[in-house]
Amino acid sequence: MQQYDCDLHIHGLYSGGTSKNMVLPMLSEQAKLKGLDLLATGDILNKEWLEHVKKHLVEENGCFKEERFGTYFVLAGEINDMHNVHHIFFLPDFNSVEELRDKFRRFGKLDGNGFGRPTLNASAEQIATIVIEAGGIIGPAHAFTPYYSVFSHFDSLQSCYKSAAQEIHFIELGLSADSYFADLIEENHSKAFLTCSDAHSPWPYRIGREFVRIEMKAPKFSELKKVFEKEKERIKLNVGLDPREGKYHCTACNRCYSKYPLESAIKLNWRCPRCKGTIKKGVRDRILELAKFTEEVHPSFRPEYLHIIPLAEIIKLALNVENINSLAVQNTWHELVSAFGSEINTLVDVPIVEIADINESVAKKIESFREKRVLYIAGGGGKYGEPIICDSQEDLERKKLELRDVLECGSSFKGQKTLGEF
Ligand SMILES: [Zn+2]
Numbered sequence: 001m002q003q004y005d006c007d008l009h010i011h012g013l014y015s016g017g018t019s020k021n022m023v024l025p026m027l028s029e030q031a032k033l034k035g036l037d038l039l040a041t042g043d044i045l046n047k048e049w050l051e052h053v054k055k056h057l058v059e060e061n062g063c064f065k066e067e068r069f070g071t072y073f074v075l076a077g078e079i080n081d082m083h084n085v086h087h088i089f090f091l092p093d094f095n096s097v098e099e100l101r102d103k104f105r106r107f108g109k110l111d112g113n114g115f116g117r118p119t120l121n122a123s124a125e126q127i128a129t130i131v132i133e134a135g136g137i138i139g140p141a142h143a144f145t146p147y148y149s150v151f152s153h154f155d156s157l158q159s160c161y162k163s164a165a166q167e168i169h170f171i172e173l174g175l176s177a178d179s180y181f182a183d184l185i186e187e188n189h190s191k192a193f194l195t196c197s198d199a200h201s202p203w204p205y206r207i208g209r210e211f212v213r214i215e216m217k218a219p220k221f222s223e224l225k226k227v228f229e230k231e232k233e234r235i236k237l238n239v240g241l242d243p244r245e246g247k248y249h250c251t252a253c254n255r256c257y258s259k260y261p262l263e264s265a266i267k268l269n270w271r272c273p274r275c276k277g278t279i280k281k282g283v284r285d286r287i288l289e290l291a292k293f294t295e296e297v298h299p300s301f302r303p304e305y306l307h308i309i310p311l312a313e314i315i316k317l318a319l320n321v322e323n324i325n326s327l328a329v330q331n332t333w334h335e336l337v338s339a340f341g342s343e344i345n346t347l348v349d350v351p352i353v354e355i356a357d358i359n360e361s362v363a364k365k366i367e368s369f370r371e372k373r374v375l376y377i378a379g380g381g382g383k384y385g386e387p388i389i390c391d392s393q394e395d396l397e398r399k400k401l402e403l404r405d406v407l408e409c410g411s412s413f414k415g416q417k418t419l420g421e422f
């Protein structure tokens with residue numbers, strides 16, 4: 001058996017707000033550069049995207065392979081249900097796609113631009129039942145985010161999926177949570193955790209910014225199903241951003257991004273006194289509300305969670321430029337990835353001295369990243385968090401002191417009255 005690095009949640013050209021480069025050959029090429037083996041097609045219920053997918057993939061023993069660059073794909077999509085809960089699903093073949101299209105058509109529009117992720121006037125229970133009947137597997141997408149997730153609208157998977165709850169075998173963690181947080185909730189201990197990018201553009205700081213390493217006989221649906229349902233120990237590694245990088249990690253104002261401790265937000269009736277914006281409950285506080293455990297605890301099959309920073313972001317910090325899309329960042333990225341084969345390899349495995357031959361300041365940042373000299377300004381209210389990579393242990397200690405008021409959730413009012421107390 002072989003290990004495959006998989007990004008199982010992305011969107012295609014017709015999802016709305018997606019890059020025009022979100023086409024299979026480009027995704028396939030970028031996946032190779034990133035070091036990913038298996039991608040979700042995304043948006044497979046959408047007629048236009050389905051035709052595009054059929055045109056570019058060839059099937060061989062249940063594996064779907066993009067012809068030009070050789071990345072494997074699994075047929076997959078995302079649905080928004082009647083309660084605004086998002087679900088991701090995977091299907092074995094094009095027949096099951098057609099079956100779902102037939103059954104879902106009466107619940108909402110599936111085709112056309114902007115409908116890659118359809119909104120269906122059906123409950124989670126109905127949707128899950130139909131997917132499972134068609135031979136597919138399904139689970140909640142970005143399970144903790146405050147707008148479109150199972151735990152923002154329900155207190156448990158059971159209360160969301162009802163009679164279909166026994167058939168939910170995985171949950172997608174989303175950018176603002178990791179295994180540490182998700183396993184504080186007891187119900188999640190029987191589920192596989194997926195770390196996926198939910199990318200809307202193919203660039204390597206989006207695609208694969210989170211991914212999962214799975215041991216399989218071949219990169220295909222039937223293997224994924226077996227792993228999620230009964231051989232979860234074959235999930236070898238979750239890789240993702242530090243949850244503090246997520247844009248809904250802390251409870252914060254969705255207009256001026258001021259962070260608030262949960263108690264203050266409640267006292268303020270979720271209204272920001274600074275700008276009159278709405279305070280949005282953060283993933284961290286939501287999980288702590290539902291948590292049974294107060295300290296780290298995992299089921300025995302749970303793999304390690306590796307916190308990663310996209311290489312382009314590290315290069316941006318090393319070169320000290322504002323824009324991650326700038327030519328300087330892109331050129332350095334390409335230089336490193338062509339020298340070392342893939343982004344993941346460059347970040348995790350290549351000896352620092354070899355990276356230094358190409359760019360010394362990037363090598364220094366990667367070394368600090370590997371030695372975990374990283375602080376985070378936590379995100380919230382829709383604003384992404386920010387990593388700060390420190391050059392030495394002394395640098396880290398100094399910045400920790402300097403930035404103590406902005407690093408964590410709600411600590412921006414440390415030493416003063418919280419706004420809720422005024
Ligand atoms: Zn979603």
Ligand SMILES: [Zn+2]
Pocket residue numbers: 009010011078117141198
């Ligand atoms: Zn999505």
Ligand SMILES: [Zn+2]
Pocket residue numbers: 253254255256257258272273274275276277
């Ligand atoms: Zn505000």
